[in-house]
Amino acid sequence: MEYNIKEVSEILNVSREMIRYYEKKGMICPKRKEANNYRSYDVMDIFFLMEAIQYQGWNINIKNIRGLKEENYYAQIIDYLVNYQNKLIKDIDYKTLLLERICQVTERNKMGRYNLGNYWVKRIPERYVFNVVTGEGDNYEKICLPEEMSKILFSNVNIPFYDVYFEYKDGKEIWVISFEKRYFDKLNMLKKGDMLCIPEEYCLCTNVNLGAIGAFNENFYEDALDYMGKKGYCQEGTLSALLIGRGMEKDVFSRLIELHVPIEKNLEIG
Structure with missing residues (x-):
């Protein structure tokens, strides 16, 4: 039984151009009809094409398929x-x-607005951070991001896994890019000298709206410190904040953060 190229194309659901390409690469050698020189394919040609198509589905490059069948x-x-x-x-x-x-x-964004003004204690896992820029309110110094570090932080593989934080010291925000250590390790990222390791912390947390750009809420942390004092906690480290998102909501621009106040881990509350 012989088939023309149109029939083979329909049987295998591939284009005629692809069939001709397989022929060009030497995977099949159809006969030619004497009357019109049209290609004529037999069942073995179709079998070989089936295999070649499946090999591609197994991630074997077309250029390697012929050699695959000819030796070892x-x-x-x-x-x-x-x-x-x-x-x-x-x-x-x-x-x-x-x-x-x-x-x-996704969960962080779903819960962001619901947790405005609410408080909870959370374990913040160990993480690696890289300082990017220092700001005071909405005024920022020059961004410092070496090319070598940029290639690591913003590679297609790594970029979904970083968080943006700022640490709050002496009225200034030190903005950092942060990777949880478990992600850092599983992605086989290389630790560079400028990266800092932040140990695991237990933090009093609340979500805060920093306000519109140009109207930075300088008192964003005071309610949390008041709450901390009322509950008998003691601050153990530097205030930091995880950026949840920035964008318009009901014609108002908001900047939601999750504020982290490190507290003593084993404090007994009376």
């Missing part, structure tokens, strides 16, 4: 498949980590 077939196919298997495992591990991260950020 089983050793080569196993090598290709093992490599693809390892790539898939790596991809799955990354996508699993990314899914966890997106769930984390």
